[in-house]
Structures are given as structure tokens and as C-alpha cells.
Amino acid sequence: MSATAGQADGVRSPADRFGIEPGMVVMEMGYDDDVDEDLRESLAERCGELVDEDTDEVVDAVLLWYRDGDGDLFELLTDALGPLADTGVVWLLTPKAGRDGHVEPSEVSESAPTAGLQQTSTVNAGKDWTAARLVSPRGAKKK
Template sequence: MSATAGQADGVRSPADRFGIEPDSVVMEMGYDDDVDEDLRDALAERCGELEDEDTDEVVDAVLLWYRDGDGDLFDLLTNALGPLADTGVVWLLTPKAGRDGHVEPSEVSESAQTAGLQQTSTVNAGKDWTAARLVSPRGAKKK
């Protein structure tokens, strides 16, 4: 078997793992000096500049960096849904277990469910971060 583009040495790029396409519009929330810059660079390289949370555009994905103590997760998820396209996805990035700001998976699950989202997968988002893929159940998104 041969490796496909972006999968040399069996390693997929972060943009592949996150399903980011070249024409995707990606909004970022919760940016701080502890985020994974390599991940941000890889996503921006694929789709162009990341939009900030004040964007007026409809977005295909939201990259939400969240640490314990960053405020109410339910409120942040609800804010992320505003500009999200009907088929969009929220990538909730939280520090891995043992890292400062770690968020318990039960908090992620409960907050996502309360916000009307369901978790479909989790991916390694770098040395210090884990990303949960959150989507609206089909037909459940309200305008």
C-alpha cells in the first residue's frame, strides 16, 4: 500500500483529522497564549485565515479552546452555534488529562447535550490538547 497525499509515513495532517477543506470558513474562540500554534497554523494553511468570534460570516467549523475556569461551557457552546452553518461542526479543544485547565469528559458531555449538540468523536489535537467533535443532530438546529 502506498501513502496518500497528506498521509506520508501514516500520519494525517491536523486539517485532515479535523475535516477542514480548502474552502472552509473556520471561526476560532477562546484563543490564548497556551493554544497549539502548530495546529492553528496547519488549519490556517488549509483554509486561510481563521475568523475571530466577532465574524458576521456563516462558518463551517468553530474551533473552541476551553479550559477549566474559562466560564460557563454551555454559554460558550451556545455562542458558537450562532454563526455555524446547518451542517457545521464545533471542535471543542480542552487540555489533556494532567494538564493545567483539564476539563472532565462528563462536563463536556453534559454541556454539549444541554446545548443541543452530540459528541461524535475525539481526536488528538497536539501535545497538550484533545478535541471533541460536536454536531447538531439532523433536523434539530433552530434558527
């Protein structure tokens, strides 16, 4: 496997940390004026334009910006699963502790399994955001 762009100089880009590759379709949900534009640009540079939640395409990844007060997390995760490919990933981005809209980790750990997802890792997604990687458990079948 060859090094992807951004790794050659030893620095991993956000697109590397998020596992985004050229040609992937990435859907964005929960966009607002507080999102991390550097992260969005890095991901769009790697895969092309981010699609919105009205897309008819099957998507490889979902970027879900979620803040306390944005509605029911379970419902939003369920909505994110609709267009997601069987091997797709939901990246749940939440404000870091101490930031406006911070989401308690317990809310994620309760909502994700109820929606049929499990958290596999967490990454630093910028100055104000943390991202949880959520996937369907291996062997789970979509109905």
C-alpha cells in the same frame, strides 16, 4: 474522491483529522497563549486565515479552546452555534488530563446536549490538547 494534501505520504495532517477543506470558514474562540500553534497553522494553511468570534460570516467549523475556569461551557457552546452553518462542526479543544485547565469529560457530556449538540468523536489535537467533535443531531432544526 482524491487524497487531500498531507495524505499522499500516508501521514494525516491535523487539517485532515479535523475535516477542514480549502475554502472553509473556520472561526476560533478562546484563543490564549497556551493554544497549540502547530495545529492552528495546519488548519490555517488548509482553509486560509482563521476568523475571530466577531465575524459576520457563516462559518463551517468553530475551533473552541476551553479550559477549566474559562466560564460557562454551555454559554460558550451556544455562542459558537450562532454563526455556524447547519452542517457545521464545533471542535471543543480541552487540555489533556494532567495538564493545567483540564476539563472533566462529564462537563462536556452534560453541556453539549443542553446546547443542542452531540459528541461524535474525539481526536488527539496535539501534545497538550484533545478535541471533541460536536454536531447538531441529524434532523434537528434551528429555530
